[in-house]
Amino acid sequence: MTALQVSNLSKSYGEGNPALHNLSFEVREGELLSIVGPSGCGKTTLLKCVAGLVPATRGEVRVHGEEVSGVPEGLAVVFQDYGRSLFPWMKVGQNVEFPLETLRLPKAERQERVERSLAAVGLEGKHERYPWQLSGGMQQRVAIARALAYRPKVLLMDEPFASVDAQTRSGLEDLTRRVHLEFGMTILFVTHDIDESVYLADRLVVLRRSPGSVLAELVIELPRVRDQIVTKSLPAFVRQRSVVAQHIKDAS
Amino acid sequence: MSAAHAPAGRRAGGLAQGLLARLGPVVLAVLLWQWAALAAGSPFFPPPGRIAGRVAELWFSEPLLTERFWQDAGPSVLRALTGWLAGAALGVVVGLAAGLWKAAAGYVDPPVNFLRSLPKPAIVPVFLLVFGSGDLMRIGLITFGCVWPVLLNTMQGVRSVDPMYLETARAFHIPPRTQLLRVVIPAALPKIFAGMRVTLSLSLILMVLSEWLLADHGLGHFLITAQRTFEILDVWAAIVLLGLLGYLLNVLFLAAERRVLRSRPS
Amino acid sequence: MNAPVTTTGVRAEPRRPGVRRRTSPRGALAAFLRGTAGAALLTLAFEVFARLELVDPRLLPPAGVILGEALRLLVDPAFLVEVWATLVAVLGGVALAAAIAVPLGVLIGSYRLAALGLTPIIDSLRSVPGIAIIPLLVLVMGQGVSMKVTIVAFVAVWPLLFNTVYGVRGVDPVAMETARAFRVPVHRTWWRVVLPSALPLVLTGLRLALATGLTVGIAAEIAVGTRDGVGYFILRASYAGFHADTVFAAVTLAGVLGYLMNGITVALTNRLVVWDGKGPS
Numbered sequence: 112m113t114a115l116q117v118s119n120l121s122k123s124y125g126e127g128n129p130a131l132h133n134l135s136f137e138v139r140e141g142e143l144l145s146i147v148g149p150s151g152c153g154k155t156t157l158l159k160c161v162a163g164l165v166p167a168t169r170g171e172v173r174v175h176g177e178e179v180s181g182v183p184e185g186l187a188v189v190f191q192d193y194g195r196s197l198f199p200w201m202k203v204g205q206n207v208e209f210p211l212e213t214l215r216l217p218k219a220e221r222q223e224r225v226e227r228s229l230a231a232v233g234l235e236g237k238h239e240r241y242p243w244q245l246s247g248g249m250q251q252r253v254a255i256a257r258a259l260a261y262r263p264k265v266l267l268m269d270e271p272f273a274s275v276d277a278q279t280r281s282g283l284e285d286l287t288r289r290v291h292l293e294f295g296m297t298i299l300f301v302t303h304d305i306d307e308s309v310y311l312a313d314r315l316v317v318l319r320r321s322p323g324s325v326l327a328e329l330v331i332e333l334p335r336v337r338d339q340i341v342t343k344s345l346p347a348f349v350r351q352r353s354v355v356a357q358h359i360k361d362a363s
Numbered sequence: 364m365s366a367a368h369a370p371a372g373r374r375a376g377g378l379a380q381g382l383l384a385r386l387g388p389v390v391l392a393v394l395l396w397q398w399a400a401l402a403a404g405s406p407f408f409p410p411p412g413r414i415a416g417r418v419a420e421l422w423f424s425e426p427l428l429t430e431r432f433w434q435d436a437g438p439s440v441l442r443a444l445t446g447w448l449a450g451a452a453l454g455v456v457v458g459l460a461a462g463l464w465k466a467a468a469g470y471v472d473p474p475v476n477f478l479r480s481l482p483k484p485a486i487v488p489v490f491l492l493v494f495g496s497g498d499l500m501r502i503g504l505i506t507f508g509c510v511w512p513v514l515l516n517t518m519q520g521v522r523s524v525d526p527m528y529l530e531t532a533r534a535f536h537i538p539p540r541t542q543l544l545r546v547v548i549p550a551a552l553p554k555i556f557a558g559m560r561v562t563l564s565l566s567l568i569l570m571v572l573s574e575w576l577l578a579d580h581g582l583g584h585f586l587i588t589a590q591r592t593f594e595i596l597d598v599w600a601a602i603v604l605l606g607l608l609g610y611l612l613n614v615l616f617l618a619a620e621r622r623v624l625r626s627r628p629s
Numbered sequence: 630m631n632a633p634v635t636t637t638g639v640r641a642e643p644r645r646p647g648v649r650r651r652t653s654p655r656g657a658l659a660a661f662l663r664g665t666a667g668a669a670l671l672t673l674a675f676e677v678f679a680r681l682e683l684v685d686p687r688l689l690p691p692a693g694v695i696l697g698e699a700l701r702l703l704v705d706p707a708f709l710v711e712v713w714a715t716l717v718a719v720l721g722g723v724a725l726a727a728a729i730a731v732p733l734g735v736l737i738g739s740y741r742l743a744a745l746g747l748t749p750i751i752d753s754l755r756s757v758p759g760i761a762i763i764p765l766l767v768l769v770m771g772q773g774v775s776m777k778v779t780i781v782a783f784v785a786v787w788p789l790l791f792n793t794v795y796g797v798r799g800v801d802p803v804a805m806e807t808a809r810a811f812r813v814p815v816h817r818t819w820w821r822v823v824l825p826s827a828l829p830l831v832l833t834g835l836r837l838a839l840a841t842g843l844t845v846g847i848a849a850e851i852a853v854g855t856r857d858g859v860g861y862f863i864l865r866a867s868y869a870g871f872h873a874d875t876v877f878a879a880v881t882l883a884g885v886l887g888y889l890m891n892g893i894t895v896a897l898t899n900r901l902v903v904w905d906g907k908g909p910s
Binding site (some may be wrong): 381385386387470471491565568572587601609613 | 659660663664665666667668670671684688689742745746747748749750752753754756757758759760761762764765767768769840843844845846847848851852859860863864867868871873876877879880883884885886887888890891
């Protein structure tokens with residue numbers, strides 16, 4: 112089953128300024144696909160096209176077979192700038208609940224989803240705090256909880272851990288992996304970090320820059336349940352990381 | 364998005380569209396006003412065409428400006444500007460001193476804040492009675508009104524000068540006078556200008572009010588006389604002229620501000 | 630249109646995270662004492678100046694006398710009635726202005742076309758010094774409270790409008806994208822994202838509007854001799870056998886009123902906008 116299909120996608124901002132050129136790939140149902148590439152390869156643009164936040168210049172994006180024009184249903188985004196994507200005038204609980212109001216869920220169910228998703232990211236009992244009273248890593252967990260509570264079929268993550276420190280980062284990576292298995296949702300994960308892309312992915316797409324296009328695709332041969340230390344010392348991990356690094360180096 | 368592939372010819376079309384969007388509503392509003400005024404026939408709301416005619420007849424005929432213009436608007440504008448500039452000068456000088464004298468900060472701020480929040484028109488009767496009704500009283504009144512916002516802003520501007528600038532200047536042995544002229548004042552300029560922008564409109568209000576209560580010429584006097592004699596067209600004409608002057612002064616001020624601050628990041 | 634302005638006319642800058650000032654109680658007390666000392670010093674200077682009798686003491690009474698009279702006025706129902714009349718007109722006018730300015734500001738801040746079309750009309754209207762239209766308003770509406778409310782609204786609308794516009798334009802694009810990504814409908818985005826985000830600047834506009842409204846409200850009371858209000862009280866005390874002490878005391882109390890209105894709005898802002906400078910700006 113294909114959850115997400117990108118076909119011949121091109122995007123340019125103004126004349127002669129292509130950001131993406133003729134991109135095609137697909138994400139299967141329940142799969143975690145990493146997109147990795149150097150900065151300036153149009154990763155964020157790609158994600159915004161998929162999310163329907165900006166229209167494509169050519170080509171199309173289909174989510175569960177439906178062509179994307181505007182933001183599709185059943186899709187959630189975790190942005191890199193958690194500080195700007197969480198609303199500072201809403202408490203943590205309100206931030207998580209806010210998108211659920213649009214779904215017109217009864218109050219009790221909204222509450223329950225907020226509880227569950229905050230618990231899933233290890234933030235039980237933080238409802239009444241404001242996001243800016245939490246550390247960066249915790250804020251990004253709130254953003255993830257918000258996406259989880261929304262129960263999306265497809266979750267887009269745009270370099271979500273680029274602005275947190277290294278320790279927090281590995282914790283958040285494990286969290287992502289865990290909720291992916293637990294909630295069984297399809298995830299498109301965009302990053303410029305090669306280790307991260309390999310560690311997280313079931314399958315991986317490498318992009319080249321100017322303009323962004325698909326350089327390579329590979330299936331990651333790692334166990335489903337992973338561990339920062341054990342997995343990262345597996346020969347398969349080391350080999351596939353080198354393959355990706357080589358691709359990126361060759362392209363630049 | 365179509366803008367992405369817009370051919371060059373579309374640019375000109377966009378410009379025309381922009382102009383239409385800018386001017387269309389104004390023209391529409393004036394036409395609507397004209398139509399409504401004619402339809403209503405209220406003596407209080409003459410059609411804009413007649414008001415414009417009256418403004419032109421009173422002040423803008425003969426080659427360019429009439430003698431009446433100089434009689435009515437000249438002294439008024441002069442008073443407002445003199446008072447405004449005097450207030451600004453005083454505010455800057457005292458504000459610099461008060462801002463640089465760090466120890467004084469806690470003592471000076473509350474009284475200055477109080478004087479700034481004093482509704483200035485309330486002191487007009489006081490000025491009239493204590494200092495008489497001459498030009499000096501009027502200018503003094505406007506000066507008094509315009510001093511405080513500039514003073515406060517100058518003080519804040521001086522205090523918020525990045526200490527790094529001053530340390531740099533000291534490290535290069537720049538003498539204090541040069542530091543003041545080349546570092547402190549330029550750094551405080553945006554705030555000084557902001558204060559002067561606030562007081563510019565205040566000076567017009569105080570000018571009108573002071574002329575209104577006791578004067579035999581000037582725009583305030585013209586306005587109140589027109590009202591008392593029920594010359595409604597003249598009341599409207601005076602409002603329009605005051606609006607024009609206010610607009611002109613604001614434009615000139617903004618141009619001057621932009622010129623002085625042109626090298627600043629906005 | 631001008632940049633958003635604070636009461637001091639300075640471009641409003643969001644407070645940087647972490648620099649929100651937390652003064653210790655002792656620091657606050659010291660600041661209060663210094664301020665009081667400054668005010669006392671100014672009062673003393675005024676007292677000395679008046680005692681020198683360079684100006685006829687019947688016109689310029691010493692500070693002590695004025696303060697005594699001010700204390701008397703504070704409990705004089707005849708004066709408090711006038712304060713109430715001014716307050717009602719100013720608050721009513723500012724409320725009316727806010728009802729017009731905030732929705733209009735959201736519109737102008739959100740749609741480029743609305744900004745293009747309305748800016749020239751707004752610029753020409755706000756160039757008119759507020760008090761210039763008082764004579765016209767008096768002819769049309771008389772000298773009652775509705776005239777005062779209208780003139781206050783006319784001058785109070787601009788700071789509210791401009792600050793709302795800039796607040797709305799300053800809404801973080803990431804915040805807007807987040808709302809869009811979760812398919813939050815437009816009206817809910819306005820209520821829950823745009824308005825809260827613009828709130829700090831709207832409240833700054835409110836503070837400015839109250840100050841301008843009070844200034845022009847009192848100007849109207851003095852200019853046309855409305856039958857009530859602090860301005861009218863001052864005018865009457867000035868002309869009916871000039872009671873200098875009463876006039877100066879009333880002027881001082883008018884200043885206190887302005888000071889308090891400003892202070893209350895600042896306190897309200899600090900209560901309402903706990904997040905300012907801590908997230909999207």
